[in-house]
Amino acid sequence: MSDIRIAVVGAGRIGLVHAENLAHRVRGAQLAAVTTSRPERAAAVGACCGDVPAYPDLDALLAAERDNLDAVVIASSTSAHADNVEQCAAIGLHIFCEKPLALSLADCDRAIAAADRAGAKLMLGHVRRFDAGHVEARRLIAAGAIGQVIAFRAISGDTDPPPASFADPAVSGGLILDAMYHDLYLARWLVADEVVRAYAEGGALVDAGVRSVGDVDNAIVSLRFAGGAMGSLFVSRTTRYAHDLRVEVIGDEGAVHIGRLAQTPVVLLDRQGLHRDTVRTATQRFGDAFAAELQAFVDCVRQDTAPPVTGLDGRAVTAIGLAATRSLHEKSPVQV
Amino acid sequence: MSDIRIAVVGAGRIGLVHAENLAHRVRGAQLAAVTTSRPERAAAVGACCGDVPAYPDLDALLAAERDNLDAVVIASSTSAHADNVEQCAAIGLHIFCEKPLALSLADCDRAIAAADRAGAKLMLGHVRRFDAGHVEARRLIAAGAIGQVIAFRAISGDTDPPPASFADPAVSGGLILDAMYHDLYLARWLVADEVVRAYAEGGALVDAGVRSVGDVDNAIVSLRFAGGAMGSLFVSRTTRYAHDLRVEVIGDEGAVHIGRLAQTPVVLLDRQGLHRDTVRTATQRFGDAFAAELQAFVDCVRQDTAPPVTGLDGRAVTAIGLAATRSLHEKSPVQV
Amino acid sequence: MSDIRIAVVGAGRIGLVHAENLAHRVRGAQLAAVTTSRPERAAAVGACCGDVPAYPDLDALLAAERDNLDAVVIASSTSAHADNVEQCAAIGLHIFCEKPLALSLADCDRAIAAADRAGAKLMLGHVRRFDAGHVEARRLIAAGAIGQVIAFRAISGDTDPPPASFADPAVSGGLILDAMYHDLYLARWLVADEVVRAYAEGGALVDAGVRSVGDVDNAIVSLRFAGGAMGSLFVSRTTRYAHDLRVEVIGDEGAVHIGRLAQTPVVLLDRQGLHRDTVRTATQRFGDAFAAELQAFVDCVRQDTAPPVTGLDGRAVTAIGLAATRSLHEKSPVQV
Amino acid sequence: MSDIRIAVVGAGRIGLVHAENLAHRVRGAQLAAVTTSRPERAAAVGACCGDVPAYPDLDALLAAERDNLDAVVIASSTSAHADNVEQCAAIGLHIFCEKPLALSLADCDRAIAAADRAGAKLMLGHVRRFDAGHVEARRLIAAGAIGQVIAFRAISGDTDPPPASFADPAVSGGLILDAMYHDLYLARWLVADEVVRAYAEGGALVDAGVRSVGDVDNAIVSLRFAGGAMGSLFVSRTTRYAHDLRVEVIGDEGAVHIGRLAQTPVVLLDRQGLHRDTVRTATQRFGDAFAAELQAFVDCVRQDTAPPVTGLDGRAVTAIGLAATRSLHEKSPVQV
Secondary structure: OOOEEEEEEOOOHHHHHHHHHHHHOOOOEEEEEEEOOOHHHHHHHHHHHOOOOEEOOHHHHHHHHHHHOOEEEEOOOHHHHHHHHHHHHHOOOEEEEEOOOOOOHHHHHHHHHHHHHHOOOEEEEOHHHHOHHHHHHHHHHHOOOOOOEEEEEEEEEOOOOOOHHHHOHHHHOHHHHHHOHHHHHHHHHHHOOOEEEEEEEEEOOOOHHHHHOOOOOEEEEEEEEOOOOEEEEEEEOOOOOOOEEEEEEEEOOEEEEEEOOOOOOEEEEEOOEEEEOOOOOHHHHHHHHHHHHHHHHHHHHHOOOOOOOOHHHHHHHHHHHHHHHHHHHHOOOEEO | OOOEEEEEEOOOHHHHHHHHHHHHOOOOEEEEEEEOOOHHHHHHHHHHHOOOOEEOOHHHHHHHHHHHOOEEEEOOOHHHHHHHHHHHHHOOOEEEEOOOOOOOHHHHHHHHHHHHHHOOOEEEOOHHHHOHHHHHHHHHHHOOOOOOEEEEEEEEEOOOOOOHHHHOHHHHOHHHHHHOHHHHHHHHHHHOOOEEEEEEEEEOOOOHHHHHOOOOOEEEEEEEEOOOOEEEEEEEOOOOOOOEEEEEEEEOOEEEEEEOOOOOOEEEEEOOEEEEOOOOOHHHHHHHHHHHHHHHHHHHHHOOOOOOOOHHHHHHHHHHHHHHHHHHHHOOOEEO | OOOEEEEEEOOOHHHHHHHHHHHHOOOOEEEEEEEOOOHHHHHHHHHHHOOOOEEOOHHHHHHHHHHHOOEEEEOOOHHHHHHHHHHHHHOOOEEEEOOOOOOOHHHHHHHHHHHHHHOOOEEEOOHHHHOHHHHHHHHHHHOOOOOOEEEEEEEEEOOOOOOHHHHOHHHHOHHHHHHOHHHHHHHHHHHOOOEEEEEEEEEOOOOHHHHHOOOOOEEEEEEEEOOOOEEEEEEEOOOOOOOEEEEEEEEOOEEEEEOOOOOOOEEEEEOOEEEEOOOOOHHHHHHHHHHHHHHHHHHHHHOOOOOOOOHHHHHHHHHHHHHHHHHHHHOOOEEO | OOOEEEEEEOOOHHHHHHHHHHHHOOOOEEEEEEEOOOHHHHHHHHHHHOOOOEEOOHHHHHHHHHHHOOEEEEOOOHHHHHHHHHHHHHOOOEEEEEOOOOOOHHHHHHHHHHHHHHOOOEEEEOHHHHOHHHHHHHHHHHOOOOOOEEEEEEEEEOOOOOOHHHHOHHHHOHHHHHHOHHHHHHHHHHHOOOEEEEEEEEEOOOOHHHHHOOOOOEEEEEEEEOOOOEEEEEEEOOOOOOOEEEEEEEEOOEEEEEOOOOOOOEEEEEOOEEEEOOOOOHHHHHHHHHHHHHHHHHHHHHOOOOOOOOHHHHHHHHHHHHHHHHHHHHOOOEEO
8 A cells, every 4th residue: 555645734843743753754654744834833844854845724735735635633723623623524534633632522522523424534642652661551450460450640740831822721721631631541541440520729830921821830630530549640831850751550459650750871970969861851752652653543544443542532531631620710529 | 864764655566666766776765664455565575675564554554653754655546645645744754646646636735735734745756757868858848959849749558458446547547647647747847838728539449447447548639738839649558569658849940759669779680570679668668767756756855855846746737637538528628 | 965875785683773774764865775695584674664675695786786876784794794895895885884893903904994995984883872871971971070980881781692603703703792892882982092901701601502603602801991991891692681781981070870771661569579671672772873873874975074983993892802802712811 | 695795896987887786776785895096986986885995905905804795896907807806716705807807818717716716706797798688689599580690790989088097908908808898708699609710900090098008999800700600890999979889690590789879769850850869888878787797796696606707708708809909910810
């Protein structure tokens, strides 16, 4: 089978990662085009991906390349996802959509229905499910290595807050939906159960930009699963010391930890003690997983198999994130 | 100044640790007597501490040794603490009381008042405040190394549930007050702020004995501090893989982690991978801290200085524990 | 500039790594052809690199593709390297040659002279110099972070001995030249000094195949540098627990360690303790470095700059390896 | 049985450790007296051990306390050990002697014979054999967990050189005998085989005081064992970054590592990365082992059992140290 042709919608940080992987690492696919309204992002794509057409928006892309495309990677703002999915599904493109699928369950349903109607593949970007460490942890848990799961603990910290325009809950969904999202899908996937209740506390404690758009920059969330297990999560936009992503799953016979703080295996020792570097970005930590994730999408399109992460998965995680976000404002637990 | 003479009330696991430290490691003190109603515990005291009189209860001890004592270490059941403190304070003994001070704030107040009236020292057993690692973490935080504190994360897991008779909330105060207690005082001490709200989820998921007395064996607690910081805590009676005590304090400029999983610095490598042992008990992990703690008590008695942990500290922690326990049953956040 | 076209000579384990990187990850280059006399290796190339012509040997390759090639990657047996380099240089191809350059200094000189005469680039495969960890360690040392270097310690262990036919010293150069080679070039590069004396002890202690061809499977080497620093190295073909590559450089003000034992950041905890996986192969550990190394070669060809690792570097390391190998047999220190 | 009475000969750094353990931690023994010619050391003993008679030298001690003593701990300069042992054995005292037993094999033999003649216990100070980590490693190796031992790797680094007067080889035996001694006895004990050949390289690279007395401050030693196993050791008086003691034993089925760099389990994370403290002194690292070691001596005296470390053990290690020291000067391997 010949390579499938894929366009990347949105050339922000994550869009560029996908474009580069399509251009250089994913097999069976070609990067066909990108969309971006900003010339400097088009230049960034050119620098890392070679000569690739850049269109100002999705309409322009589809007008020009429609007959030339098999699939799209949607990496636009979350608030645009559902519309983008509908538009692409309508013309029969397969869709890889970055998380979260949408800012409301209604929009999630609309996007899922559009893909279903069109018979288009719809895969959500749950990148850590393609990381060797998380895959191995899931395998250990499924094999019974830790017994019955009792608790899920997680921290997600980012070194720098996003620009206020992006942090705006109307665009991103807010801290919990946007930045705790990865831990929420890991919780469902690793505990292998559904969340029934969420409670959140949070505050705009550090970053003035986040505060100015009415969001919080740090939050904790308590989860309760249907089977009784519990979740204890912390998310932060301001862990300047590292891109700190660590998960622990505790069972009645053992536990599994995933995560690390150091980027390289270099230790410096001097009179002040022992020093190491830290992971600074998601791409440093999950570079291989981003490539594996897109490969999985390309493979499911080429082999006509079911995507490993579905629209319904994305909807379920969004439901938890929305409940936790509501709890943050109502200051009481919210049923999912 | 000659050595002070100290009796240990209660020769359970922790009472024996204190007796042994008084007999062999603490300077300026002598182990004068113990109380225990069980011959095998008296024998255990003899085996590790030499020839020490053992009395069936506090009344018998005081009847026989009253003029012979300067202080007591109270290591009886929590439900007996307040009465024990009152009785010993009334005859002018200085008091080291194991945590928690009591099962209710009223009893805490009664115990504190008794010591105050008598002019007796009253020090609470907050052992990790005497551990070199926790002391260093506190120093770093106070020195500004992590900036403004944003979040406190903790796990406290014990390898084996206590006997149901001890786990009984009427005796121990229940999982949160009894077993999360250390994390609660560390939270106040390391964040250097007061807790204003607590929310808990928990369940009797593993141990039938714990369930039979109406307690839970695993719980998560969310804390909110007056200044906005947050706490995300997990406590378990059933982490069979280790006595797992780890704390993280995250600030807007950095973070400090305290804790380790391995007991010895031995790594075994074989075809299956890399293997290490784990900490199994609090005394393995905090042996030196228990000795340092009792030394601090003896020093404050001998030098007539203020105890480093006061009855009011114990009361404040109990208040948080009681609020979190109430939240567990009411399924909504509780103000402290 | 258009992509350069590169053939890979030899499709063994390392040849396949280079072929795959040329096919998918290295920019500015195309994989033009490979040589292998074994149909199953040709099939392996096809499986990972797509449709690439495979020739039985270098003569056949050059006969068919000569006008079509800009460069070669030589990944044949060490005993064939010098001849391969001469033959390719003679027709003006640029050359990336796997380590060691040759089995004798005379052959090293012959290969270097051939490339010089032809004006061809000759770069040696010193892969760890392209690993982020080793690069950072070198930067720290050069910046004075550990003061004056005093000692270099290293372990290189492989999980499985090679087939006896490959281990044969007449083919591979023997354990020290073949398997300690990486540590020897790291020693020169990180200590930034030349080795003047080597002493070795070794034995065929484990593997019958290695013994049958007259080589040893485990050895230690002591090095002395011109400036007084010392090296203490261990090499093994039989560390079944891991592909164990760790280096320490100790200075008079500090030390730097490079290396790790675990492959993924997953920790399993159970009643037996703490368990992790281990690195099993060089490609698991240095996958990115292999790509970076070949990228550096392609870049120096395309930009007509000097290769970062020269034939003379390869010759110098070979000289140390030969001296240590001689010491192994003579049982006394040998000057380099 | 009543407590045995023990004097400590020499109140230097290690003598003080033993005195303090006898005074406070070892059971079944009393600290009876110490010798020191320096008033400030006598004061140091008083500060940590209470009221203990201090004599200017061994003659004075024995003259005054002879009938009052059961045993001695010899912690004088190595050059005085053999005479001290002879003198104490002659009057029937049991003897714990710090390592090394003596500066020559003749003196070792003289000391051993003196104890034998007198029927006195003679135990050598091999402290790491009483450390839980090393004991566990030995157990694992003896249980076959790593298969047949192939190699022993070790580093021993001290943060600060001793005063030149002590470093003087005529007093201490020189760097290898004095400071690599612990690794040499661990090598025999963990490999469970005898060393047959040693080769050393060393230099006075850092410390002018060490150089001024004709010793080296850094050295590497290669060992060969009778059964074919190898040893690769580095010793340093100048690892200012830590008291760095780490050992690895590699077998044909696995490996065991013993050692750690960090003192406390505290990790500080900030914008510069991850930071930990380091072990600074042997007593920080091996405080419990020093107490266990002396307890073992006291127990073997009280129970009339054989010492766990004998004079012959001490002699065997001294023989390796002397051979390696000779190799250092002769620049060729020396048979033990």
